[in-house]
Amino acid sequence: MPCMETFLMDITHPMVYHWVEMRTKMRIMGFRGTVIKPLNEEAAAELGAELLGEATVFLVGGGCLVLEYWRHQTHQRHKEEEQCAAWDAMRDEVGRLALALEALQAQVQAAPPRGALEELQAQMQEVRAQLCAPHPPPAPQAASTSQEVSSSEGKEPAEA
Numbered sequence: 001m002p003c004m005e006t007f008l009m010d011i012t013h014p015m016v017y018h019w020v021e022m023r024t025k026m027r028i029m030g031f032r033g034t035v036i037k038p039l040n041e042e043a044a045a046e047l048g049a050e051l052l053g054e055a056t057v058f059l060v061g062g063g064c065l066v067l068e069y070w071r072h073q074t075h076q077r078h079k080e081e082e083q084c085a086a087w088d089a090m091r092d093e094v095g096r097l098a099l100a101l102e103a104l105q106a107q108v109q110a111a112p113p114r115g116a117l118e119e120l121q122a123q124m125q126e127v128r129a130q131l132c133a134p135h136p137p138p139a140p141q142a143a144s145t146s147q148e149v150s151s152s153e154g155k156e157p158a159e160a
Helices: 002-012 014-029 041-110 114-132 139-159
Strands: none
Touching: 014 041
């Protein structure tokens, strides 16, 4: 175990970082096999502080990205659940309307044919006409009206 701890400390040490960084830069520029000078204590402390600051910024930024991604996924999941609920409600409504349509079609098919309805309407109009027609006056009134008519006929020539 002590060997692992020293290895981790060496990796995190600013000198190791400096050595890896300088070696990579030298290889990119085409210098192979160049000896890299170690940093003094002050430069190593400054490089370590810079690495720690960058790591902190990276971790905070990465954490924000992860949290934002998680929030977005949660929002999407809720949105999809709402859409599924809306679809289910619409399917239920369409099913209910289909049943209502079938019931209405059955009522239309069970209704009497159109000709029978027209015949019934004609009969209703005849009954209404009979109910609204003036009734013939009773017999005694008819006699008095005929006397009045004959008396009025007699007066007319006298006045002329």
